[in-house]
Amino acid sequence: MTDIQYLDSPHGRRLAYAHTAGQGPTIVFLSGYKSDMEGTKAVHLEAWAKAQGRAFLRLDYSGHGISSGVFEEGCIGDWAQDAQDIIEAVTTGPVVLVGSSMGGWISCILTRRLARVVGFVGIAAAPDFTEDGFWNGFTDTQKAEVMEQGQTALPSDYGDPYIVTRRLIEDGRKQLVLRSSLPMPYPVRLVLGTGDTAVSVDVGLRLLSHIDGPDVRLNLIKDADHRLSEPSELKAIEAALTEVLG
Template sequence: MHANLTTPNGRTIAYHRTEGAGPGIVFLGGFKSDMAGTKAVYLEEWARAQGRAFLRFDYSGHGESSEAFEDGCIGDWAQDAMDAIGALTEGPQLLIGSSMGGWISLLVARAMPERVAGLIGIAAAPDFTEDGYWSEFTEDQRATLLRDGRIELPSEYSDEPYVITKRLIEDGRNQLVLRSPLSVPGPVRLLQGTEDEAVSRDTALRLLDHLGGGDVRLTLVKGEDHRFSSPQCLDLITKTAEALLA
């Protein structure tokens, strides 16, 4: 059973927390995914076997948490992450962010560096609302979004279309991390599949180049896609976490 956290702004955030030694691990999921995903559950089981504290949660509008997905934006979800980390963890945490969770973990590191021991980005997708959606929209799509406040896009990951809102795009511009100096306390490891169709290796290289700090590495895994959930990928994630926590 999950537990619920009520945040200062009244949202209900569903979470699973495992007690254990610190630094703990916090998993931050992707856009429209939830805390029941393969990577989140695998990492929780691994952390439990290691006796290490672990937290996974659903952003508002995702999974078991309150609010509608279409009402949310990057700033809301980053705030949810900060509220969850502030209330449910102690001391510095190793953030493991998948896709959008990679962007959100960078925002967390920027806002509360004292709570971050290091960061693992899995197919991290910083600034995707601007560099992915907005920059690739046609003039017609942009006009529809501005006129209707939303546009529906087909998704290869679910039967329902993705609803991209004007608020998501406009708020995203206030959350961009690749346009100004960016550093993360502690080591950073970026993991990226070469066959990822949602986040290109160019994005991974751009983030690698942009991040300040001495201990930043990118690992490209040939043949892996955006899900990055094969047994070999899951093993790589836990080995990477183990090395950073050693």
């Protein structure tokens, strides 16, 4: 296991990360909403990269894992900035972004900011979920709670309820990526399970249609759920990453 290090970011946050040196481009794993860099996919892909002598970076956004901050006080813009700060401080040269769930949205944001992105793998990527998932699925009562009381609680299949804040919703509207074309002039692979109850196949197809690039493919895994952490699913992610790395 790679040693954990910390970056005191220019935005006042203490951010944890694990960086393995090796052959470039650096693979950057961006985890999901309420997830962290100790998740199955992050650790598995780190070991896979190490075995090939490839550079690898995984990280915790603020309010996630062992980075500073309170999760409920954060938003998409904060977490995208955290990822950018670590990438810029720790890596040099080309990077391939591997984004899981919310990390797929953050990857899409970073492709617009970082000129050295040379590939993207989306794992059950969940772009724009605060608006198209949370807000559009809220009842009038929940919308009122968010706007008037500042938050509402949603049940989760993965543990404690999700606390959805007004700041998360309002910031999310500034970060939307599925309202215009997403230029990605490099290999892109999207991996999604047909049994995913958090990110539907329709979302995957919508992202596919918005990405403007010469080599973009969506790989659907029958009956797989949102985690995509079974051995056969991890093999599919490895294969997608191998294609992107060329």
